[in-house]
Amino acid sequence: MNCLSGESEVLLSHGRRRQIRNLWADFEDERAVVTSDDGPVDADIRLFTQTKDEVVYEVETETGDVVEATADHPFATPDGMTELRELNEGDTVSLHPFEGLPDAEPPEFVLLDESDFEDEDPQLVQALVDRDLLPLKSTDEAVNRLLKLVAFHTGDGTFSGNQSWFYGDPEDLEAIRDDIEALGFTPSRIYERDREHEIDGHSFERTEYSVRSTAKSFRQLLVRLGAPAGTKVDSEFTAPTYLDRLADWQKALYLSAFFGAEMSAPDAMTGKNFYCPSVSHNRLAVRRDAGEQFMRDLMRHLGDLGVRVNALEEVERTETTAGETVRFRFGLKNDSDNLIRFFTRIGYRYNREKRERAMLATQYLKRKERVIDERARIAEDARALADGGMATADIKQRFDVNDRFIERSIYEGRSGRPRPPADFPNFAEFREMAEVRADLTVDVEIDSIRERGCKTVYDIGVTHDAHNFVANGFVVSNCGVRMMKTNLSYDDLQGREEELVESLFANVPSGLGGGGVVESGVDTVDRILEEGVQWAVDEGWAVEADMEHCEDEGFRPEGDASAVSQKAKDRGKNQIGSLGSGNHFLEVQRVTDVFRDDVGDAYGLEEDQIVVLIHCGSRGLGHQTCNDYLRRIEKRHGDLLDRLPDKELAAAPAGSELADEYYRAMCAAINFAWVNRQLIMHRTRQVFERVFDRDWRDMEMDLLYDVAHNIAKRETHAVDGEDRDLFVHRKGATRAFPAGHPEVPVAYRDVGQPIIIPGSMGAGSYVLRGGEASMDLTFGSTAHGAGRTMSRTQAKQEFWGETVQDELRDQQHVYVKAQSGATVAEEAPGVYKDVDEVVRVSDALGIGDKVARTYPVCNVKG
Known part of the structure; x- marks a missing residue:
């Protein structure tokens, strides 16, 4: 658990600071300062952890800044986030010198x-x-x-x-x-x-x-x-x-x-x-x-x-x-x-130039005072040694300063503090050497790293995709769903639930921040953005059958890596094969009901069968791509946005150059999301092989289907009796093409496209097939999940994560593993709509017909 000692002070919104151990009572109501490429920003805190008896190390910089952290705590460096265990004296870390004032509740009036x-x-x-x-x-x-x-x-x-x-x-x-x-x-x-x-x-x-x-x-x-x-x-x-x-x-x-x-x-x-x-x-x-x-x-x-x-x-x-x-x-x-x-x-607000100059001045003055303190200590030691009878020549040999300084310290009775040495840079020279980044951080060398014994340690997580926060000045660190079948029964799994959920949690990266199944460079990311699941097949992470059972065969040909920003690629390159956070999950389920035997047979589903559901998207790459284009849309089409009833409807006009570029970038992000889920599936197959001591092929761990959520696609639909080219944006929805549609995989074309609708971890999920009425009523779409009835903040007030986990295990035999209790509370069954009712409406309308129902056995939350 990468954590900080309790005395570490976290920089909060509005220039406040508070010891991290004192955030536990109201962390979900607080906002921490995050350093991002757009500058320091405030982000909601959504995670708080406390761990007892962890070994901590004191890190001190050349400017006297100090923090205590565990060996695995990541620190921002010029080369990215680096765990403390990989840092040494003389290495460089990023420091945010503004510390703010102690947090205090204002008197209310x-x-x-x-x-x-x-x-x-x-x-x-x-x-x-x-x-x-x-x-x-x-x-x-x-x-x-x-x-x-x-x-x-x-x-x-x-x-x-x-x-x-x-x-x-x-x-x-x-x-x-x-x-x-x-x-x-x-x-x-x-x-x-x-x-x-x-x-x-x-x-x-x-x-x-x-x-x-x-x-x-x-x-x-x-x-x-x-x-x-x-x-x-x-x-x-x-x-x-x-x-x-x-x-x-x-x-x-x-x-x-x-x-x-x-x-x-x-x-x-x-x-x-x-x-x-x-x-x-x-x-x-x-x-x-x-x-x-x-x-x-x-x-x-x-x-x-x-x-x-x-x-x-x-x-x-x-x-x-x-x-x-x-x-x-x-x-x-x-x-x-x-x-x-x-x-x-205090500093200067609403004036970036002065703030940057103040951060440089701070670091310069800290360095200068630290050098002067050291020279004052040397002067005092030199006088003490001289008083003890040591020869001046021998004293000069003990200290790395010029001889004249030692002589003046001994013989001239120096009054006041010494000056910095002649070779210490002036402020103008320091400004040439140092740099203040857009996030108001500066580089500083580590002076020492010392073990400080065992302490209770703490950590927080923020909602911002930069996934860092500032402590003692140190900066510290598209979705969709796919279902995989197996030939295992529920009886095969019983008794191994805890072993399986622990192994999945250990082997499939989840939660806030980076970390993926595969580490890659931007060149690899470019290939993934433009090739989709074909890249995974070529690299041994998938088989041809996986690609054949994806929506669009896991590939949008319009995907263009050049339309995706470098910043988005940098965020994505270390997250390939990871769940992320929020409502994303990896869930082992058993089939409890099959409502249509003929379709169930075509899908390869039967009662008591074990299946695996994977719900996640394109991680930080997709989020950054969306933000990049929204900012460009706001600048270029602000007059259009002013006429919209809601800014959330921001879009570039179809046919415009910006709209075309955005569509190519979004298709690239879709390709990335398919590969992300594919790598999680590959790792899941490996975990099952170890737990059940069988090859994944022998367990028939085949992909049923991968269907995308929350994307826009260019499709042809009948409107007023005429076929028209449309952009169909399925937000909170998923594709639901009926039997006979040419874009349904050949294996399912006679019965209709599989639709996967996740519920909560206490209510189960559904497999549907595209209904005959979907093309006429909803442009070939249906709901993509149960949907929330309660905000995450309210959920954490209503539910306690450990209690939810215990009740699910003891009362419903569902084993849940997550990065924190807060995550479990946010995703408690009680915060979601009744998935049975959502599916009933879809079935009654004929836009998505019920095929099978599944129920959780093991759940890994992001």
Whole structure:
């Protein structure tokens, strides 16, 4: 179990951090920071584990960052996730220097309610009520976004009528757009215009970027939360008084967004020493007191968060067209500890350039202070050795520093801390050597790895496909269904259930993250994307009969590897032959009923027979491909999407270049999904061979059928009496072609295509055949499963995983194995619809006719 010691602090959403051992009570309600190619993002935590008495190792970097982990815990490195046991001193790991502030529940109070808007149009008030923004409480998620928006607007925003404008770089404005949208308002696109400016007689032109909201209710919300309504220089605003009542991490949200707009970026004034990052603020002289109070409020809140500041200065007074203007300024004390505290706990929000510079400055200062600490230790040891009578020449031999440093330490009574050595790089040189990635991580060398004995250890899993999280700054780590027949009976299996489920769990990768049956390079992935199951046949992972019993023979000829991004391929190359997570599973079943003997005979099914059901898809490759194209569709066809009733219906117009490319990419992902299930089937055959001591061919472990879920396909259907070429998108559905259809495999053409409808692990599944009415009623489709009645979060509140496992085993003789109890709880039988009723409707409509019913014996959950 790859885990961390309990003291490890996980970085959570909104700049909070909490020890991992303290996440157990509410982990399903939390969001952890994940490092991704798109930058740091928040992702739901869906897994929490605790394991006693595991050996842990302390990892310390050259910058003094420390974490304790088990030997198998993966760490992010420039070469990808690498287990700790494979790392050595001098190796490089990725570090996310921003650490945030300790998590704390804010005191609950009402910031705004309807009485604060008594003078406004009732429709405006209702608009805020409908968005759950009234009443607005300090504990509401929306408050955390509003704190940032109010603060940034105070620094770099304006109001124009009912419009709320924000100014910044495009990437930062995208983050602002996301927060506005999360509150329920519609932000504009990002505007761009060239503007001429004149400062001190010098004219120049720069491109200005902006985004706006036209909602009057949004404007009034910002104003009542403290954004200045009029001309800022001629205003009486101070920092919002409610900040004093909020949690420290919430204060930091406000401060960091204002400083993202207004504070200077980190920079060195000499080679190795930094300027004081400073913030200036202007007010008309008649508003001087309010301006001073605003600045002192900011200084006081910084002090509350442990950041020390210099004295407030009145820098200058200037005559302007509006009148005499006073300019205030304060800066942060520029000692290393203070700057590191600010950069890593508060920093700059909505300003990526400053954030990146702050991360570099943090690492530089940490390295510098660590070098200085070492030199101070050497100086103290040298003096002690000299006091003990050792000759200066001998002392010089003991330490790897220049002789002059030893002499000064012994004879000159050095006061204060030493300086870094002359060959220590200055900040400009360090910036040339170091790099901050898009996810705000930097590379740092491991200084030491030491065993620290046995401890209780913990781990979490997140829903984001990057499958990592940040602990102590370290970054740590298409579907469908197929049924395989056997000639085994239930009697053959009884007594071996636990052995079989344990062996399947050990040999078929499951759960979040990477790991597959076969490791491959991108060249192999390209072949799989374009060849489908034929690749598996050629490589010995399948036989010809497997291909013949797949939908489309396991191959979409339109699949084009070049239409799939490198990022998607990189995610897929280590996941070939893995279940993944969610509702995906590998289940050994027994046939309990056969409803149509003739079709059952054609399918090779009989009562009491053992079959195996495999439900999974194209893993991270398919998910990434979908995300890649959705972003492109949103950019290219935003005007079309605005007219759709739901953004989930986003699509590229049929016949367009983008639609054609997306279709080729999706077909490639379908090919990948077929191969993924094929490799799981191959590994399952091997497990059965070991458990039952027979060749899989002797057990007749043949593929019944593999049918795809959740895909779009180009097909010909009759519409108003005419055959038309259509894209049939089966979302939550599966193909159900009737007898005689030319695309049904030859073996089943006389009886109809097999359809496999999974139920829950306590209710069983069904095999159907394509019904005669399916082409007329549903474009040859039926349901693809029972469907959920309860969210995953609610399921974990209603059910306890171990209890579900015990009840299934003791009461229904179903043996379940999963990565965690939470996974079992999410998939408890009680969270699914009645599969019997789903199938009854399909059968009654004639779109999918009942053939057989199966019941679980062993289940491996993803």
